[in-house]
Amino acid sequence: MLLKRLTEASGVSGNEKEVRDLIMSSLEGYVDEIKTDRIGNLIVHKKGSNPSGKRLMIAAHMDEVGLLVKDIDSSGLLKFMPVGGIDKRVLVSKAVTIGEKKLPGVIGAKPIHLQKRDEWSKVLDIDDLYIDIGATSKEEAERQVSIGDYVAFDTPYSEMGNGTIKAKSLDDRVGCSILIDILKSDIDADIYGAFTVMEEVGLVGAGPAAYQIKPHMAIVLEGTLCYEIDELDSHQMPTMLGKGPAISLIDRTTVYDRSLREQVVKIAQENKIPYQFRKTSMGGNDSGRIHISGTGCATTGISVPTRYIHSPLSLISKSDYDNTYRLVEAIIREFEKGAI
Incomplete structure (x- = not known):
């Protein structure tokens, strides 16, 4: 289709x-x-x-709308900026693909178990989020990702309910x-x-x-x-x-x-x-x-x-x-x- x-x-x-x-x-x-x-x-x-x-x-x-890689930290996590108007409240734990090779990744953040109580009621800022591609070092991540790579959400097309399309x-x-x-x-x-x-x-x-x-x-x-x-x-x-x-x-x-x-x-x-x-x-x-x-x-x-x-x-x-x-x-x- x-x-x-x-x-x-x-x-x-x-x-x-x-x-x-x-x-x-x-x-x-x-x-x-x-x-x-x-x-x-x-x-x-x-x-x-x-x-x-x-x-x-x-x-x-x-x-x-999507994201753009702006930095790679020492542990191999990718920092990013939004491209277009995105509600940052919906980003945590979403699957993404990075670059032309569509490298899979997941948007991560500090687990709720490790957050202080006053953090629970706050919306995480973009700077508090990162993309995890499973790399263990900056050097490993740099072999797969470059600064400026585009990041798209990874959501397969499907149909649900009474004639509703999800994508x-x-x-x-x-x-x-x-x-x-x-x-x-x-x-x-x-x-x-x-x-x-x-x-x-x-x-x-x-x-x-x-x-x-x-x-x-x-x-x-x-x-x-x-x-x-x-x-x-x-x-x-x-x-x-x-x-x-x-x-x-x-x-x-x-x-x-x-x-x-x-x-x-x-x-x-x-x-x-x-x-x-x-x-x-x-x-x-x-x-x-x-x-x-x-x-x-x-x-x-x-x-x-x-x-x-x-x-x-x-x-x-x-x-x-x-x-x-x-x-x-x-x-x-x-x-x-x-x-x-």
């Missing part, structure tokens, strides 16, 4: 090559043009019907997977696909990608935060699992084009596709750079709700994945007719 292969690939921000190569091989024979720019974005063009002459860009970012890096391999599905479909529309780099460290790749494509309209595909518990009122829940794709209103980087959003909602309703609104302004995505590139571009953010985002594992609903694909496909068909 493509989503399994995408999520299990390593692609911490700035180190997206494994993901990029997988996407390129998946799209071979399905697109007319494919290139990698100097910053590492993968940009593809599927030629098709385009009565309006407008350029449609669909973007999804390849990178994931790492669903933000945003879920968007990449849907975009690949779209590009491989029989939709006869002119589409520029942008698989961007380094979204998690400041939307780095999206601006250069949009500069090259010069889109009139863009769809940003994401895995977005999902949190629904009984103690919260419905307006405090950003998205809910199983309720359909989330359409963005506003976030940290974009106030989304109202006219385009209303058209997207109408398309969902006409096609009987369940949808919800992303009811938070926290976070951001590649739209923050795309919509201000060149002379400007109307964007819409369409996301798959994702529980436990920016952690070693996340959950999505298969029905949300399928309905997000349906909505994007329906939008493209309207674009193809020149209705948007």
Whole structure:
């Protein structure tokens, strides 16, 4: 399954090559043009019907949050720094892989038995954690690991419950997977696909990608935060699992084009596709750079709700994945007719 292969690939921000190569091989024979720019974005063009002459860009970012080795101590333990926004409370005892050879390791800390009582109530700082690769000395560790090596979480893809997928890096391999599905479909529309780099460290790749494509309209595909518990009122829940794709209103980087959003909602309703609104302004995505590139571009953010985002594992609903694909496909068909 493509989503399994995408999520299990390593692609911490700035180190997206494994993901990029997988996407390129998946799209071979399905697109007319494919290139990698100097910053590492993968940009593809599927030629098709385009009565309006407008350029449609669909973007999804390849990178994931992770870690970077910054030091090796005398006992062979690795010290690290985060890459992207990671909640340090969830790091202890997590399995990871280091470097191109995917050396296995475990994030460790002082055992609770040896902690002082006042330490029990404190969140361990990154500097209190380390990665254990089973080495017994700095020299032994240095034969396997180098300063600057990327560290990815080691979470196998699996399915659980009633149509729920568990994996790492669903933000945003879920968007990449849907975009690949779209590009491989029989939709006869002119589409520029942008698989961007380094979204998690400041939307780095999206601006250069949009500069090259010069889109009139863009769809940003994401895995977005999902949190629904009984103690919260419905307006405090950003998205809910199983309720359909989330359409963005506003976030940290974009106030989304109202006219385009209303058209997207109408398309969902006409096609009987369940949808919800992303009811938070926290976070951001590649739209923050795309919509201000060149002379400007109307964007819409369409996301798959994702529980436990920016952690070693996340959950999505298969029905949300399928309905997000349906909505994007329906939008493209309207674009193809020149209705948007």
